[in-house]
Amino acid sequence: MSGRELEPPRGKPRRSIAWLAAGGGLVLLLLLPLEVPSRYWLHLLNVAGIYAIAVLGLNLIVGYAGQISLGHAAFFAVGGYTSALLALNLGVAFALSFPAGGLVAGLLGLIVGGPTLRLRGPYLALATIGLGEVTRLTLINLPGLTGGAQGLKNIPSPAFGPIEIATEQASYYFIMLLLALAALLTLVLERSKIGRRFMAVRESEVAADCAGIDPARAKLLAFSLSAIFGGLAGAVYAHFIGYISPDTYGTELSILFLTMLILGGIATVPGAILGAFVVTFLPEWLRFLHGSYMMFFAVGVLLLVIFLPSGVVGAARRLWTRWAYSGDQTEAEREARAWWSRLTTP
């Protein structure tokens, strides 16, 4: 399938408003650390930023390529352990151990993706749960290497030469920079030939195959890329928190990542980020629920898939498209746009 046919329809959307909002948002983001209620808030913002990078990765395989994954925590874990072990045992600098974390996670994705991506739907979900569980068991049962159930302590903060990113404020700017890069990369990917291949496979593997796309290769690429994102995010997490243990990386974390993606809006970049931030802050906002928080969380997830399966951004985008193009001229243009919005939001 040539890229041309999937070109978004050009019209006269009110682009200027979107740019204005984006610019305003950026200024707000830069000033935010000076005006947060507490250090803990800033800490949560940082955690949310790291999660957002992981969720952007998950979005590649789940959102664009349409393959469910419940094992994303495994890549987050492998990236974290790789980078932390390199730093602790061999004294490798963060500038090297961080990409190494992404690389090892990506390799794991490449190896595991081969057999598992032949599966579909629930079977793929099962296999990816298996990946997560086996990873966790491996981390627990190799105490010589991974510190076993106790995990790893005293992981050094990220540092580039003499510049150490130790405070919450410094971490904030560092993490948001990484997040911005990750978001930019996925945006480019979304509009590239590769991204469109992913979406074609999501819509129909048979049709994609007929159009000259190898579905197996497209899925494997999406899975490996998503693993790299997960690994990089995990590496930052390990160095930012300073302490990791197998408990952090259970299937519930994978479910959490998936929930973030669905809440924000599957197959959208802003949705993946928004979801990560909202779900990270949710326990704070719902503190009054105490021990019953997870029950309400589960009910919320259930209501979400029933009433808002395309997420906040998916729903907002549909409204926006309707409004921005409300002065349309021809029936054909309207149809083309409806088709495009269907394609970009499953």
Next chain:
Amino acid sequence: MEQLIVSGLAMGSIYALVALGFLLIANATGAINFAQGDMLMVAAYFAITASAYLSLPLALAYLAALLGMVVFGLVFQVVAYRPLRDKPVFTTIISTLAVGIFLRHAVQLIWGVMPLGLPGFFGNQPLQLGDAVIAPQNAFIIAVTLVLILVLHLFLSRSALGRMMRAVAQDAETARLMGIPVDRVVVATFVLSSLLAGVAGLLVAPLFTVSADMGVLVGIKAFIAAVIGGFGSIPGAIIGGLLLGLVEIFAGAYISSAWKDAVAFVILIVILFVIPRGIMGQPISEKV
């Protein structure tokens, strides 16, 4: 040795029962219930409530728990499946996962986080059979599972409702055209599946302790058993379950007990590599 075989078969029977519950729902609706393992846990808590809190005699408590599971299956169907039956598959995966999380935390809130015990019908006095020494509960599990499988077979092949279930599983649209009330048959399928998980829960609870997480791994392993056997095939699920139970217990005894829980996943990966359609599986092709 005999002891290992018996406990392996007993655990395998549990996997088989839960796997059958998976299959019935999957065949009828195409949805996989990721809360199937948690249903088993719910049944155990129902029985504890009936016996310890309402002080019913044990047999009555078990019966009450199974009745509870009938109601549970009905409610579960309405909450987690019905609103999503025309939506993409991933939505039911998420919704059943969410119900599972809800159940685990609700149970902790109601009955506390400490593990509880459910008494079985037999004590812990081992049974002497010739040279072999076996735990009576294990023998009981195998016997009940055998009877249940027979009853299930007769139900599916002889009774009107069972035949309707098979018709819906084969092709829901055609079944509807033949005048079968598909929606009601699906409800019945959910209830039957919930009952099977319930029986498995009551059988397995006296062996271990009753806790919120007791069903998670059993559920995942039962699903693996169904895939090993060739997903969609009822005899396959039973064979897969028994096989998994045996392999697991021997791996735990002779290789390493720390890696026991990883065995199921390793088998899953090997099976997917070697015979992706499972032992009793039918060849499948994607519908265009």
